[in-house]
Amino acid sequence: MSSELSMTEKMLPASSFTSTSIRPSYYIREPNFGKYDNIEDITVVWLDSHSNVSLDCFDMKIRLRYLINHLLTFHSISTCLEYMNSDIEYEKVFFIVSGSDSEIILPEIHLSPKIHFNYIFCNDKEKYENLSQTYSKIRGIFNDKDSLLKNVTQKSLRDLSNESARFMWFQMLIEILIKMEHTDEAKSDLIEICRKQYKNDLVQSKRIDEFEKTYTADKAASWYTRDSFVYRLLNKALRTENIDIIYKFRSFIADLHQQLSVLQSTEPISTDEFLYRGQKLPIEELQYLQKNINGYLSMNTFVSFSRSSQAALLFAGKGEDRPQLESVLFQTEVNDGLAIFANIENVSYYKDEGEFLFTIGSVFRIADIEHIGNIIWVITLVIDTNANEDVEKLSKYLKKYYTGECSLLKIAEILFQIGEYDRAEHYCKLCNEQLHVDHQDRCRLNLLFGDIFRAGKGDFQAAEQFYVSALKLAQDSSLRASVLAGLGRLEDETGKYEAALTHLTESFDLNLKEHPNTTNEIVAKVYADIALVYRHKLDFTKSLEYYNQSLEINLQLLPDLHPSLANLYNNIAYLNTVLGKYDEAMKSYETSLKIQLKSLPKTHPDIATVYNNMAILHECNHDSQLAMEMFCKSLELFSAVLPSDHPTIATLYHNIGTSFHEIKNYPKAITHLEKALDLRKKILPLTHLHIAESYESLAYSYYGVYDYQKTLDFCNMALEIDPTRAALHECIGETRSKQHDYDGALVAFRKAIDLCNPLMMKDNRLLARIHFSMAQVLLTQEKLDEALECYKTVSLVPLSYADQDTLAVANMHLADIYTYKKQFRLAIESYKKCLDYNSECVPQVEMYNNLAANYFEVGQEEADEEYYRKALEIRKKILNVFPLDDQDLGITYSIIGTIYYKLNEYDLCLEHKEKARDHLLKNVSMNNDILTNICESIASFYELRGEMEKAIENGELLLKLQMDKFDSENPKNLDILANLCNNLGSLYHQVQNIEKAIECVEQAVTFERIAKISNPELYDNNFEILQSQVITCGNLAALYEEAEATEKQIIMLNRCLEIYSKLVLHSQQKTDLALASMAEIFKMLGGCYSKLDDHHMAFKSYQQALYFFIQLGSNNETMSNEYKENLENAKMKMNNKS
Structure with a gap:
């Protein structure tokens, strides 16, 4: 059916994308801050595996002596990679690489935090320009040293x-x-x-x-x-x-x-x-x-x-x-x-x-x-x-807190705030070494340690130990409230939502005792933490309520550029995305990003979080390309500051994978989703909902590559964690259907329907989608009445219980079923209802096309011109109302031409077929099959009208189109080409262009010969194929006769005899026709040899002609006398010559 959707197009829940929240990890890294092999300056690394760069580097070192103190050269990609991946720590590396090497090494090192800038030094700048779009650290592409040297600089201002x-x-x-x-x-x-x-x-x-x-x-x-x-x-x-x-x-x-x-x-x-x-x-x-x-x-x-x-x-x-x-x-x-x-x-x-x-x-x-x-x-x-x-x-506000008391702990806190997690941990350790065992700052130190391991490293086991230690050391209610809030955030991120709410509520109550006025920054922060828990519990309304309360307080207290405001706008934007308020979401994201870019370092993880969430919004707006760019930008920023197995990295891999799924690049989707799953299984409890989410997304993507067993495996693994996911049962149903297990598919669909909450499902298309899928299975089982009932169930839902989008989609599918059952009048009514809803969820042009197609079918069934006229009216409306590309214009004009043909308005038919041809020719590769049919029709029209030049023009185009899609592995294509060449030869013959006619038919013979070589058994035993070959050879022989090319004519006639001998051998029931044809061909051969004065061969040919005529057993005395007279004349001439 024209409007049928594939399962992978229909089935991707909005929850497939994950907002970036720091998730648990058991990653522990001990950075070596004592190792600085080159602290004097930046390092320049130069790689060119195809030439010796020593002189170039020496020259560069001299000319950049004010900058470069540490320059390394490599001639081997593997050696360079080994060095770059070693544990030598650089603050900044400027990497110069040749063009050819860049394509190999940049994918390996681009995300490394060691790399500050990449420079490509090559001969052909244009060849490598596209790399700048893929790798954001590329500072430039250069083909001369002067330009390169100007750009390899470090700002002193x-x-x-x-x-x-x-x-x-x-x-x-x-x-x-x-x-x-x-x-x-x-x-x-x-x-x-x-x-x-x-x-x-x-x-x-x-x-x-x-x-x-x-x-x-x-x-x-x-x-x-x-x-x-x-x-x-x-x-x-x-x-x-x-x-x-x-x-x-x-x-x-x-x-x-x-x-x-x-x-x-x-x-x-x-x-x-x-x-x-x-x-x-x-x-x-x-x-x-x-x-x-x-x-x-x-x-x-x-x-x-x-x-x-x-x-x-x-x-x-x-x-x-x-x-x-x-x-x-x-x-x-x-x-x-x-x-x-x-x-x-x-x-x-x-x-x-x-x-x-x-x-x-x-x-x-x-x-x-x-x-x-x-x-x-x-x-x-x-x-x-x-x-x-x-x-x-903002600076004055922050300095009140950070620089009022100056200590190592404050340095660590600032480093934590700007996303320098490893360094923050390092200075916490220094502080730990210096503080007395019972120092009052030990509680704050353990709290900060907990935050670093929770938010910066994802090591939740270590984080919990530090929070517990901090709680034991908390001597006043204010500190105790802060530690309880930290524990609450930790429990939220491990999926222990009720425990998180308990600790956050305790923190809130302690803060109220300490600060009875609820308009304070601490209360606002707790509100935001509680909001995040409710968001993870999928209670979006309550989450948004708490976020708005937090924002209201903070707007009164904080400077306009405070990062906390940016985080609130980001979270509110995410909730608006989930709730479908995309415009509001985008405004909030833009506000958040504007604040962050002015108040945080440009590589801060919070900025990466906003990029991730904006990508989700772009996906919801069906802009997958922009979403992919945002996801990759987010991954690049996170990779620069987080460990490679941090849970946030897993989230980004998951989101990028889901984005690839959206654009139907399933292999890349699977690659990224499996990376995410591997990381999540390392750092999350195996029953965590995010692992179920990974299983679910992998199920959809494996469905996209037709690996149905893996689809079922992942669905079942996801259901073991969360058996309430209706969409997973739907996926199982679709997969069972593809495996032809239709009863199993119906069982799964019915489970999915049972899990749908009737109070909620009328707001979305899941229920309609499941009924549609059930209808497809029931149609396959020829249970047509049950299939119709599935769609009626959805299509009859009143507007008071379902939005118009749901009803529009239901009527669209119902119309498709009626079309499938050839109940065209009922289909017309359903398509009209679908269009009356004016929903953006259904393809308007497609609906009008389907409506017109059904009017056309009724017109054919009833030979009713009125329905043809209605179909024509709709097609014209499509042309006038909707912006169509050349392909759609071409198809529409072609269909209009066909309708005019049915209405016997042949001039208009021809006019629209030619318009269709002209539009479709703008993209031949996409429209070849349609074009061949159209050009064939146009050529036939002109031939019937006697306009041979135009017939030839379209015939030539038709031949070219067939040649463009020529498949040497398919002999049938060769037969089509041979037939077209024959027809084109006939057209040229009619305008007396014998030379072009011969050229065309010779090409037909060549195609037939190639086809025979590819499958000799078929071409030597099939009567229709042999007969087609005889016609081609006979046509060419006749053309050679007109061109007085007697020797070539003889060759073709002998080829005809060869084919007819096979016809006699393999097709006994058609022997008489073959015998008569062979007699006639030998007679023509005799005439050819006579022209060449080869009377001996003429005699033998006439003798064979008479033999086959006698074998035919014909009673035609006139023809018999003609054969005998030819033989006698040849004999006389042969004797006279001797």
Whole structure:
């Protein structure tokens, strides 16, 4: 039936996609924070397996000496992969790879958090451009070193308009490090890591010894300005934001910052004074600054300026490093109240440079950029504060909590908040080592440990141990409430929903005792936690109620860019998606993402969560391509911060797999769903609903690849966990149907119907879908009345109990059944009802097509022109109302042509058939079969009308279409081609183009010969095939006669004789026809030989002709005399010649 849907199209519950919630994992990883083989800078890795890159790399190292200190080259993909997958830890890797190698290695390393940027260096840029769409870390594709070198740069300036969120968190970490109490251990940590870095450098080793013996806080500026290990390592750690190395420098950073503060307060600076800084800046950074006049930036490190513009110009140069680097002079007017900086001339290692030093992260506004003398760029900066007022409000709010009390625990909390889970755990361990066994912060420390293992690692066993320890240590109700909330979140994520609600309620009650006013942030958080539990319990209405309560409170208390608001908008958006409110959901997602991109680092897991949930929304809107992009983006972000076997990674694999299922790429769906299942089985209880969800989705995808046994296996495994899933029984029913176990299918369908809640199922199409599937099975069993009842059950549901979409679909299927039973009038009524509902759930064009087809059938049954006219009217409406592509236009015009044919309006028939042909020719590969039928009809029309040139034109097109879909493995196709060539030859003969006629029929003979070679037994024994071959050879022989090609004519006539001999041998009942034909062919052969004066062969041919005529036993005296006369004449000529 035209509107029949496949099971895989119909059957994919909305629950198949999973919103990202951190799920349990037994993953434990111990990062080695003591191992830093290359802490001085970024690492550049260069791979080209097809040539020696040493010279190129050497040249690059020289030209990028201001940047690259650690460059590695590889000529083997396997060796490179082995090194990249080793446990050597990099902060940032810039990976340069040849074009051909990129296609092999990028899929293996792209998601690695070590890789910061990828660069492709090749000869053919266009060939590899598509890789940029697949791999987001590709920074560029280059075919010359200059372009490559310009792009392999690390920013020394931070653009605050785009990176204000990360700047804010980084500055808070620096502020805590500066304010922390520092012991001698801090200096020892610094010396230890410096010794390791410079163990083979005698000069720097001596300076480290000197530092260890002589350093005091008042010498910080002196050591920083000295050309030594301190400046090199600290600046590069700050530039790459390597918090672990920065932590080793914590006491030095605090000393230098404090020294600048003291100097600033004791040695005031004139406010009308200008300071200068000379620098060579990568061209792309300069261009970016030019586009952002009045934008804001900060320097990543401590930054020095000078009173002397001439001294600064020495560092800027005179443009000698173009085109890679431009000479730049920064100038700024002193403003003594907005930044910490000081004149360090008296404390610097070099006393005569007039140097001023700004502390880390000083903010400047770009006032002006001017090019002087085509040599130097002068950039005027204004000392300012944070550019973004909303971010500044958030920063002040967060600092009240994070920087009020400065400790290792606060550093760990910030790292946890920005998704740096491994580092957060590391600093918790350091804190654990330093805290006294009964220190008051031990409860908070264990609570944070629990949060890290729950949310960051998915190790729920470890998380529970820490929460229990924290609960034992909680000495006040506020801390106890926080720990109980943590336990509640843990139980929610392991599916223990009632226990979760119990602990969250306890937390809520304790908070109320501590803070009777319910308008507080803690109460809002508990509301959000309770909402999440109800969401997982599928009570979406109650969940949304709690989320809205939480949002209402937080909007009163929090800054506009607080991440908690983003999380609430995200969760509310997800619920609106589930409830079908897609527009509201999208608005909330956009609000959430807008807040996150301004308040969180761009790789934060919360951003990845929103991308995942937006992908689910795009799937609901049937935009699978955009959904796939969002899922992959989410997976990329999560993979950068989470362990590879984290439950969230499993969720993403599941969602990507379900997305592949949506676009019917079932093999890829299965691959991703099985990855998800493997991870979930490692990290979840085997009875968890998410494992049932994986089984269910795998069942659908295996159905898509026709592996029905695996479909049933996965359905049954899912039902063992959750026997109440009606859709699974439906899937079993569909599968049993495919296995021809129709009774088993009906049993499963009836179970599915029993599990459907009548109060709920009238709101969706599941019940209608099951009845439809039952009807299909009943039709197969020829139980037509029962099949009809299934659809009537749905179609008769009143609008007060079911939405119009459900009724429209039911009437569509009911009409299909009537069409199947050839009850066309009843089908017409059902299609009209279906269309009256004006539902978006049914394909409008298809419904009108089916309605028109039924009118046409009634017209044929009753020879009633009125019904043909109604069919014609609907087809014209389809053309005028609906936007159709060329294929649909072509099909519609063709059907209209057929209707005009039935109405005996042949000119209109021909006109519409030609329109159909012209539209379908725009995509021949999709429309070949339809086109061949149309062109055949058009050619026949023109032949009947005597318009041979047009008949030939369409005949040639018809032959080309058949040639395009030629299948050498199917001899029947060769017969079709031979027949077309014969017909085309006939058309050319009628216009006296003998040469083209011969060419066509010769091609027909060739096709028949090839067909015989492919299946000689068939072609030597089938009467119809042999007869067709005789006709072709006879036609060609006749054409050769007209062309006076006598020798070729003889060859064809002999071929005819060869075929007829087989006809006589294999078809005794048709012997007389064969004998008569052979007699006639020998007579024609005699005439051919006579023309060639070969009277001996002429005599033999006439002799054979007479023999077969006599064998025929004919009483036709005239023909007998003719055969005898030919023989005598040939004999006479033969004797005369001899």
